[in-house]
């Protein structure tokens with residue numbers, strides 16, 4: 001198998017690489033922060049080589065009561081939660097506006113298999129919707145608004161939809177894997193546990209390699 005893993009920043013890429021133990025089946029690349037950079041970089045790499053699977057991997061915020069710091073979330077759906085329009089009657093997604101889809105398909109069977117393997121390896125693992133946002137949520141009001149908009153919301157990050165859209169447009173299966181570094185809600189950057197999340201991401205990458213090889 002030839003698998004492309006896209007991480008937003010070097011710290012995430014390095015955690016994934018440590019977990020994969022230099023497996024030749026994987027190319028781990030830096031996507032940049034945000035869906036636009038991630039989509040462009042993923043599309044460039046997909047045009048340059050043949051891949052069987054594309055994965056968006058990194059750290060993320062976890063919705064309170066759904067995914068705690070240090071846990072792993074595997075996407076069963078990947079949704080651009082703020083892509084649409086505000087109207088007097090509330091938010092309208094791209095789908096509701098008739099301009100495409102705010103959701104990219106995930107390989108649900110593979111996501112389930114990976115989640116089972118991660119559970120067997122120990123550590124908290126959840127499957128649920130991972131939101132892609134352009135702005136890191138910083139208030140309880142916005143967190144509540146996102147959960148109301150997407151009831152299955154489990155984690156939020158900034159690249160999944162972009163990576164997934166590039167994969168979808170190339171007809172390649174897609175997965176999103178996130179390790180939780182912080183709670184989604186009132187901004188408290190000092191409470192982010194990035195090291196803890198990177199360790200969880202490394203351990204999850206080890207299991208990922210075992211599942212896919």
Ligand SMILES: O=C(O)c1cccc(C(=O)CC[C@H]2O[C@@H](n3cnc4c(=O)[nH]cnc43)[C@H](O)[C@@H]2O)c1
Pocket residue numbers: 008009032033034058059060061062133135136137156157158159181182183184189
């Ligand atoms: O300090 C900040 O507010 C900040 C703003 C933008 C990016 C970062 C990063 O640490 C970049 C890495 C990566 O982390 C993901 N991430 C982690 N937690 C969250 C979150 O609560 N909401 C959205 N994204 C999150 C994201 O995918 C970044 O690319 C820090």
